[in-house]
Amino acid sequence: MKRLRDFFEDLAERWDEQQPIGRHRVLQDLLAPFAAELRAAQAILEVGTGTGALVPCLQERAPAARLISIDLAHAMLRRARQRCPGAMLVQADVHRLPFIHSSCAFDVVVCHNSFPHFADMPAALRELARVLKPAGRMLILHDLSREQVNAIHSSAGPPVQHDLLPPGPEMRQMLVRADFTGVEVQDAKNHYVATGYRRES
Numbered sequence: 001m002k003r004l005r006d007f008f009e010d011l012a013e014r015w016d017e018q019q020p021i022g023r024h025r026v027l028q029d030l031l032a033p034f035a036a037e038l039r040a041a042q043a044i045l046e047v048g049t050g051t052g053a054l055v056p057c058l059q060e061r062a063p064a065a066r067l068i069s070i071d072l073a074h075a076m077l078r079r080a081r082q083r084c085p086g087a088m089l090v091q092a093d094v095h096r097l098p099f100i101h102s103s104c105a106f107d108v109v110v111c112h113n114s115f116p117h118f119a120d121m122p123a124a125l126r127e128l129a130r131v132l133k134p135a136g137r138m139l140i141l142h143d144l145s146r147e148q149v150n151a152i153h154s155s156a157g158p159p160v161q162h163d164l165l166p167p168g169p170e171m172r173q174m175l176v177r178a179d180f181t182g183v184e185v186q187d188a189k190n191h192y193v194a195t196g197y198r199r200e201s
């Protein structure tokens with residue numbers, strides 16, 4: 001985990017310049033199918049915010065929500081702070097979230113371009129299910145196809161070369177095993193979106 005964190009600490013300085021121009025529009029479009037849920041949400045958790053590219057999009061879509069964005073890498077969060085001075089940013093690992101009480105539960109969890117990096121994906125999903133409200137929505141979003149994401153990671157060398165997005169059926173099974181219902185996976189030409197609802201017990 002330390003090697004992964006160090007990798008992203010080093011990458012923080014270069015991350016934004018590696019992103020395409022007009023990304024804000026692309027990210028808004030990625031969130032568009034979830035507009036109603038985001039607008040109605042009281043609390044949203046974003047995991048792996050990096051330099052906070054998605055934060056303004058989430059703030060626009062969910063102006064009433066308490067939005068907390070977490071990341072493993074402090075240098076990423078420092079950049080996110082420059083982009084979004086008022087944002088709630090927390091350094092945390094998705095496998096051990098610092099949200100203990102049910103009063104902290106979230107209506108929506110968003111993992112944008114971060115899921116493949118989770119060292120133990122099933123455990124991370126269980127932890128995210130824990131902090132979701134019953135019937136809360138899990139959104140795993142990528143603004144590139146699975147092939148593109150996996151090609152970028154495979155050629156990036158250690159420690160991310162094996163951080164691959166699973167094929168649709170595998171992702172579906174992982175979400176179902178973590179007790180999500182209504183699971184949908186879109187493994188499309190220009191995006192990858194996996195969603196589910198936390199089972200109401």
Ligand SMILES: C[S@@+](CC[C@H](N)C(=O)[O-])C[C@H]1O[C@@H](n2cnc3c(N)ncnc32)[C@H](O)[C@@H]1O
Pocket residue numbers: 004005008047048049050051052053054070071072073076092093094095112113114117118119
């Ligand atoms: C590829 S970057 C994406 C950043 C941002 N979402 C974007 O698309 O611009 C992945 C981010 O996930 C974070 N990350 C990786 N593993 C994590 C973990 N276990 N817990 C929290 N954040 C993690 C990394 O530090 C990094 O900032």
